[in-house]
Amino acid sequence: MAKNKSSYVCQNCGAHFGKWSGQCSDCGEWNSLVEAPNVSLPHHKSNASATSSKSTVKRNSNFAGSQSAVIPLNSVSVTLDTRLPTGIGEFDRVLGGGLVAGSVVLIGGDPGIGKSTILLQIATNMAKADSLAGSALYVTGEESLSQVAMRANRLGLPADRLKVLAETNVETICTALTQEQPAIAVIDSIQTLFTDAISSAPGGVSQIRESAAMLTRYAKQTGTALFLVGHVTKEGSLAGPRVLEHMVDTVLYFEGQPDSRFRMIRAVKNRFGAVNELGIFGMTDLGLKEVANPSAIFLSRYDKPIAGSIVMVSREGTRPLLVEVQALVDDSQGQPKRMALGLDHQRLSMLLAVMHRHGGIHTSGQDVYVNVVGGVKVLETGSDLAVLLACASSLKEKALPSSLAVFGEVGLSGEIRPVPNGQERIKEALKHGFTHAIVPKANAPKAGSKAFKGIKVHAVDRLDECMQIAFDELY
Known part of the structure; x- marks a missing residue:
């Protein structure tokens, strides 16, 4: 036998409850429970009656819907989606x-x-x-x-x-x-x-x-x-x-x-x-x-290079995209602040610690603000290298060359890790007139490749090596 019983659903999180209460115990929202359509719930049985009825349990026709045929997977016809x-x-x-x-x-x-x-x-x-x-x-x-x-x-x-x-x-x-x-x-x-x-x-x-x-x-x-x-x-x-x-x-x-x-x-x-x-x-x-040309709307063209700005080659879905990352590092007047727009805030704090330990640049007494120009959200880890170079550029007050594009993931031990489709990103930078690129060593093209003629690729595998190239060799 079954009986009808009202259930209640939280309007905020969708949790189900057997009775109404003033506060949702799952999300903590007040006055969010509303009555849902009646559902059929079985009576609870004692352990003895449940045990004695195990051998006589039958499928209830009210709960047994029409059944589809069970067939082998390789016999299913596959057609291209229209x-x-x-x-x-x-x-x-x-x-x-x-x-x-x-x-x-x-x-x-x-x-x-x-x-x-x-x-x-x-x-x-x-x-x-x-x-x-x-x-x-x-x-x-x-x-x-x-x-x-x-x-x-x-x-x-x-x-x-x-x-x-x-x-x-x-x-x-x-x-x-x-x-x-x-x-x-x-x-x-x-x-x-x-x-x-x-x-x-x-x-x-x-x-x-x-x-x-x-x-x-x-x-x-x-x-x-x-x-x-x-x-x-x-x-x-x-x-x-x-x-x-x-x-x-x-x-x-x-x-x-x-x-x-x-x-x-x-x-x-x-x-x-x-x-x-x-x-x-x-x-x-x-x-x-x-x-x-989507890349053009995220790039700012300045009369001369400015400190704290660098161009990153991101990848959104199936295509590479050039975006500008800006950073402002300034002396803190109290508790240092960390703010990121278009990037993961928690990852920014982690990257600054890596730059301190493995790059020799510390920002413990500075406010750090990072922004991705154009309002785009960068969800991949290939932005790590651009974020650190922009922060270091702002802190040192040294402008990086406007012809430089970068990408790469930074690990906790200071290694520069490769990212997917690295050579496609380099080609995108070359297409927009960039002549230098700092990339992970595993993403670097083969020496003498004619497809990358016109852009000098600096392959790095450590963060300190990247900082040396950016602020000593290219500056």
């Missing part, structure tokens, strides 16, 4: 080469950063494509249809083939999707949707989870590619339960400052492409436009 071009090359790059039919893409970002703008551009582009023949549906739950039409007119988008719907009930949306059978659909946003099966308000943990589950099932069953817009919290993560990110195929985040004219979209999860792929866009009066 990619749908979105009409925006940088967005296709982030997706891994285009939109996969039946995939669910979750895109998040700060308010006003351009989520609805780029999705409206994509929807109109794909609606006018001959292969799709207007098979695109834009569902808005935050704006009226007139507001969507005004944005399309302001951006100069062709709106004659795009179909729109203003609705927040997920059952009604699924009915409309079944009738229209679009190739792609945009849901703006998932936080505004609600299902009749749950009595809580839209935006809650239960509503978001169930609404996303229904839309995901529809996408997988019909092959419709689905875009979901998600709100973000003040910490920058997607609002709602983390299970939402696990349910979808791809998770995209907008990066950069809303007041900047550049926008960056990064893939933090992608079942059909590379993770951490970065797309660079410029915000114009006609919407988001692709940046033809």
Whole structure:
């Protein structure tokens, strides 16, 4: 026998509880528990009755769903994923080469950063494509249809083939999707949707989870590619339960400052492409436009070299990218501060300790501020060498040559460790006119290679050797 019992879900972390309480014991948030749909829970049995019934336990038909056939893995037919071009090359790059039919893409970002703008551009582009023949549906739950039409007119988008719907009930949306059978659909946003099966308000943990589950099932069953817009919290993560990110195929985040004219979209999860792929866009009066040369927007051209600035060759996804790292080291007026923008704060403190021990440069009495120009976030360890050289340059008040590019990981024992795709990074620096590069010895090209003619590569394997080359030989 089974009985129905209410359960409660934390709106902040998604934890489940059997009874209501004022504070969530998992995350510590107050007044965040809301009632979830009734679940069927079995009666607890005593040990004696449980032991006596072991031999007579049978499968309950209420819990046994339809079973799929079990087959060998090598008998499964494998076909190439069908990619749908979105009409925006940088967005296709982030997706891994285009939109996969039946995939669910979750895109998040700060308010006003351009989520609805780029999705409206994509929807109109794909609606006018001959292969799709207007098979695109834009569902808005935050704006009226007139507001969507005004944005399309302001951006100069062709709106004659795009179909729109203003609705927040997920059952009604699924009915409309079944009738229209679009190739792609945009849901703006998932936080505004609600299902009749749950009595809580839209935006809650239960509503978001169930609404996303229904839309995901529809996408997988019909092959419709689905875009979901998600709100973000003040910490920058997607609002709602983390299970939402696990349910979808791809998770995209907008990066950069809303007041900047550049926008960056990064893939933090992608079942059909590379993770951490970065797309660079410029915000114009006609919407988001692709940046033809992304490395150029992160480089500052000075009349003469300045102390504390150096160019690093990073790798975002499948392509190398030149970014400028700036550092300011100044005497502290109290407790020394360590601040990093676009980099890992804790790794900065560790690198400064390595520079003290193995490079002979200490910053124990200085404030250290490090910034990656352009608002891009560098997530790889290949930035270590650039961070230390920029800090040393600022502390010594010695400007490094503007023709120098660096990359490399620094270990705790002062060794310079190699990073992936080192020679591709050197080629990117050469393409932009850099004539010197300090790289890990394991990433150095073979001597006499014609592909690297025009750039002198300084291969190092220790931090003190790197400091000597940068401030003695090149200075």
